[in-house]
Amino acid sequence: MKFQPYVTEHIYDEMFESNEKCRSHYAMFKEKIEDLSTRKLMQLQHSTDKAQRAIGMTFNVYHDKKGKEKILPLDIIPRVINGKDWEVIEKGLAQRIEALNLFLQDIYNGGKILKDKIVPEELVLSSQDYLDPCSGITPPKGRWCHIIGTDLVRDGKGHFYVLEDNLRCPSGVSYMLENREILKRAFPQLLSSMGVRPVSDYPIKLLNMLQYMSDKAKPTVVVLTPGVFNSAYFEHSYLANEMGVTLVTGQDLIVENDFVFMQTTKGLKQVDVIYRRIDDKFMDPMTFRKDSLLGTPGLFRAFKKGNVALANAPGTGVADDKAVYAYVPRIIKYYLGEDPIIENVPTYLCREEKDKKYVLENIGNLVVKETNAAGGYGMLIGPKTTKSEHEKFKKLISSNPSNYIAQPTLSLSTVPTISKSKIDGRHVDLRPYVLYGEKVEVIPGALTRVALKKGSLVVNSSQGGGSKDTWVLYN
């Protein structure tokens, strides 16, 4: 099947330099696709949907009363990243994670960076995600964020930017792994001949990192899930299974004398490390939300006493707050004395008078985000929305400025994507996964999210997004 006609004007396309010219790291792939008939390619695309259902790669959609299960559509044309680009991403992420971890350790232990007025103290302390009970704590091995899924985007010129640091419970890594398995079936020869780096050892790396958090020779590791109704449940059970550890819910655990145990058919068994996929505030009704039925009473105290390791540690959310985000370049400079390797998207903080004024005047060209929202909710994309929506957001911003930030609209890069019976460019972002145990390890792969609607810039699964496998090449 032919790619052309394919339009790349005004955007950065990952595969095509211009309408006709293919980038060299995609050349072999292009050849392969052009050898396939349209029918064969469509068949391959169709079989991925079936494969996803067969393995139960489904998620529940919040607010959907029918409880219908959905799949995250996987487009079979991969996003390919060459070795040179990847090296920059790898170094940039390692630098960023190291700095953010130091930042967390600092703000919960004296707050030197706040006293030095690099980051406004009030900004940090007023964040919904700053957890006062964490002050004075140094988590095991000094690690706050162990598992990170940073969102990157590429602008019209092909520069990478960090869009969001996800330091709480980043999801989607199971898609990175299973997408690869599905594409291995679709293009068995191509992966090795193109030199695609493997990702299948992620669960082992994850387990090693989790075990490192305990001083025991053979620590007991568990994955803590809110339960089967959580939209990422598939991933929780998948990861527990791949690591060969027990998947627990809050009710399986019990805290006695500040140690955590799981309740087994043969009595209590001590738990040393918890990979928790449950939000900070639901983790322990004794310390946080009293109405939470998902967590385990006493868990936080056990953590505070150093009797159990939590990954990620509670309280990390403050460092990926959208307002704190704007200060990350300064945070990197402060702790590491280096300039950021991957830049931030320029960010206007509505809490600052000058920025607010600019945002209100230029709202039609900006993307406005709530500082504490996620998943593409509470967001306004200026150029794609009507005047009345602009006015609505202007009011919202004026009444509660510190709740909002704004960024220029980036023209996200595109990747050829199958749409009905042709191939067309669709916007993508990139979520690589990083583990921070003994040292920072960037996994050579990622989840590429793709906005399946033509022209759309919203890649979130809850809003019509799909995914692509990401091939990171050795060269």
Place this chain on the structure above:
Amino acid sequence: MLSTVADSLYWLGRYLERVENYARFIDVNFNLSLDLPPDVQEQWMPLIATTGDIESYHKKNNNFDRQNAMYFLAFDEENSNSIISCIKASREIARTVRGSLNKEIWEKLNETYYFVLKGKKQKIWTREDPREFFKQVKLDIQLLYGISEDSISRGQGWYFSKLGQYIERADKTSRILDVKYHLLLPSLDDVGSPIDYLQWTALLKSVTGFELYCREYGTIEISGVVEFLTLNKQFPRSILFSLKEAQKCLSVVSGTTDGGYSNKAEKELGSLVSDLQYADVSEIIKSGLHEYIDGIQIKLVQISDEVYDHFFKIKPNFIEQKTQEQ
């Protein structure tokens, strides 16, 4: 093993056995209906009575029409014991205990789930001949058993799910015998008539015991059938056989190696098994089969409750929290 996981696996065993039983019951009953003379009504009522859900059936239906009955037993999601509900529940369980199963089992079960959903969409119960569907469900479950047999490690999880399976089986065999016996009793006068023969044959077929029975007993006679289904030591669906298997599983998970018992569930089950081992079919019939079976069912419920108390019950950590606050 986590108590909640053990609990789930026990129910997985029960649900899968239930699905297979229902599929077989429906298949056999449909077959039987083809042989009935024109003036005899199809026997769907006894089948629903067997499942113990006749009250909820009455709330929705005023007759025992084939389509209504088949829908209720197989496709009604409001009936928590229907094939579709049990498959759904099994799949939800399998999702939560994937670590104790494996990829092949999960994928097969998931496939069966989609197959049953498709069956509902295609309105199988309205078909002239729906048997192909029920045969496939049966085969799917058997395939699942086959995969498990050679791929699941014989740890606690295995024995909990087998325990569930055998307790469910003993329960279903006792129920179908009770209902059919009760129903066929008035026709004792014309024992040996073609209809009577068909009915008893159908009963045996619905527990896949017809051929075995014929080989062992020769002719169809009431006391023979009752003995075969309750007390036979070799037939894998007799009550005694199922409970002896359940007993083996329970002693493994309890860690009892030298006979005797170490918990209440074991004690109850052990004494029920030995009752059956020393029972005599003529005495059972004389003192009333229905009462006898009722007694067994009450004990099965007790055993199930005690298994729960001993192995599955977890400390509610939230109640603890309140007491700490006071």
